[in-house]
Amino acid sequence: MGREAWSLWEVFVRSRAGLAHQHVGSLHAADAEMALENARDVYTRRGEGASLWVVPATAIVASDPADSSSFFALDEEFRHPTHYVVPDGVTGI
């Protein structure tokens, strides 16, 4: 049997209820069940997690870093509240 590598999985941990799952790293596993168990052993040895997601790395669609300046709008300052001058004396805005 040839040396086929275990596939790459990205690991996301919710540290406690109320918080979003956050990417913590990656690991290799033969299947989803093993990925979940490995993620528990590698990334939550000290009770860091209340919930785990493992996602095949190939399933993630990422933006192209070469396009980041055109892909992400940067020049629309007016979208930010700091763009607007609130007249002196006006409060509650």
Add this chain to the structure above:
Amino acid sequence: MYTQGLDQADALPDEELSERFEAKVAAEEKVEPTDWMPAAYRTLLTRQIAQHAHSEIVGMLPEGNWISRAPSLRRKGILLAKVQDEAGHGLYLYSAAETLGVTRDELVDQLLSGKAKYSSIFNYPTLTWADCGAIGWLVDGAAIMNQVPLCRCSYGPYARAMVRICREESFHQRQGFEIMTVLAQGSPEQKAMAQESLDRWWWPALMMFGPPDGESVHNDRSMRWKVKRFTNDELRQKFVDMTVPQAHFLGLTLPDPELSFDGEHWTFGEPDWAEFKRVLAGDGPCNKERLAARRDAHADGAWVREAALAHAEKKRG
């Protein structure tokens, strides 16, 4: 997903990309896997993270030697947890290295073929139980000194892995110091065992910081690219300043007749750099044994890796 940056043609000429990269790093911005980076930066980081990962993996062996002979169930549980942490640290770091475009198999092959280096310290034997104390106290203590600044390394995935590692490493140092404390305050035989262990581990621990600054090859570039924040000698000095009072607390004597306090720092003697080079080049007390143990473990696990794939295949139907 992390190596797409390797495949695409860069629209800008290398000089301009390089200038932007240098400016970004100088401004303390982080470099992420898909960002353009100079080939030399990629090579430096891949080599450093891989060596670091290999060190964690080989680092399981000296202490693993004592798991079955730990003096109590509590010590056994602690030692198991510590060795498991080392495995975990190796895995965080291999993952970080893979974001630079190298595969796990390539990394493992580099270690098993003897091509890749790992920390010289793990080529020394653990002859007594006190060695588990000395390793936690000194070796993990030195590792923390070296690793805390790496949490601010310019390469994002490495820095993030180091944050996780440093958080866990402190337990390693404390459990080691506790072992030393118990022995140092125990029977005369136990105290002698602690002293003998300290005598053997002190100099190799100082060597962990690498050669003196004048002889260190990658220092300038590593510092400019914010991979390293302190030189080898600076970190070694910090370690000595931190550790000498701890040895005094234990009532143990550091095996260095030149040790003296100058009012601010502890001055210390020169480690045996010929020994350091010998051990790093493969001729330490345990180099062959360590590599043989890794090769055996990898070969013995081959059927498990294959069976897991076959099982996954079968489940997919």
